[in-house]
Amino acid sequence: MQKLVTLHLDETDYCDILNAVARYQRETRVANALILPDCRGESDLRSRILAQICRAWADYRDQRSSIR
DSSP states (O other): OOOOOOOOOOHHHHHHHHHHHHHHHHHSEETTEEOOOOOOSOOOHHHHHHHHHHHHHHHHHHHHHHHO
16 A cells, blocks of 8 residues: 655755665666565655665664664
């Protein structure tokens, strides 16, 4: 079941999100293939990448808090 998230963004936030997604697509590759977890859902590519960026951020925060 797909869910819809609506964001009200100013121009800067909109550009930053799209730039982060584009950067992920450029820099997260092995043998020229994009690295993403197995797709078990119906999310489109941009949504999957944004979710992966969020998961990576949360993992980073969890690791930092466990060090303290």
